[in-house]
Amino acid sequence: xxxxxxxxxKIWSAAxxxxxxxxxxxxxxxxxxxxxxxxxxxxxxxxxxxSPANAxxxxxxxxxxxxxxFVFVKDGAAAPLIEAMSTAPAAAAALHTGTLQGGAAVAxxxxxxxxxxxxxAMLRELGAAGTCEPSVASSVEKILGDTAQLAATLSExxxxxxxxxxxxxxxLTLARAGTTV
Numbered sequence: 663x664x665x666x667x668x669x670x671x672k673i674w675s676a677a678x679x680x681x682x683x684x685x686x687x688x689x690x691x692x693x694x695x696x697x698x699x700x701x702x703x704x705x706x707x708x709x710x711x712x713s714p715a716n717a718x719x720x721x722x723x724x725x726x727x728x729x730x731x732f733v734f735v736k737d738g739a740a741a742p743l744i745e746a747m748s749t750a751p752a753a754a755a756a757l758h759t760g761t762l763q764g765g766a767a768v769a770x771x772x773x774x775x776x777x778x779x780x781x782x783a784m785l786r787e788l789g790a791a792g793t794c795e796p797s798v799a800s801s802v803e804k805i806l807g808d809t810a811q812l813a814a815t816l817s818e819x820x821x822x823x824x825x826x827x828x829x830x831x832x833x834l835t836l837a838r839a840g841t842t843v
Contacts, residue, residue: 667695669731674699677724678706681716685709773802782806813840 671689679686682705689702710717734746741749773781782803789796805812820842823833836843 670699671695672731673724673727674702674706676727677720678709680719680723681709772806809839816841 671692675686675689678689685702685705692698692702706720710720729744729747730742732743733740734743736746775781775784782799785794785799785802786796788794789799816836816839821832821836823831823836823843833843
């Protein structure tokens with residue numbers, strides 16, 4: 663049995679190493695990955711958003727490492743994914759990119775908070791304290807109050823997601839807003 667934590671850390675570390683060695687080293691050194699990974703991945707996402715070159719470098723390096731680290735097991739024989747795919751052309755041809763086109767009525771948006779606290783009140787307090795810009799609360803309130811306008815704005819864009827089933831992924835929220843993912 664392969665540890666998903668070890669493999670995930672290798673992939674994320676390799677993905678970012680070509681852009682930020684310090685972050686890659688922090689990922690390698692993280693002892694509490696299960697609970698601390700969101701902070702590392704947010705930093706990685708910020709780096710990718712800084713330039714198209716960063717985004718492409720992170721994606722290419724991460725995918726190249728994934729192909730060597732993911733293990734394909736069939737009939738008791740294990741091989742790195744890249745080897746398994748190179749010897750199974752029919753399986754490789756079956757892989758494809760999919761598009762999820764939202765089309766249902768736009769669901770009301772909400773900010774789930776575990777203890778049931780009022781998210782807008784919290785944002786107003788954070789703004790008043792200088793923790794965030796005061797406009798954050800009013801911007802969020804505007805978005806929550808006019809989901810039709812938000813859906814119209816978002817529907818003009820196509821979203822590409824990696825890790826579509828991960829905890830940090832906005833796939834369901836984007837789909838509920840009628841976007842193309």
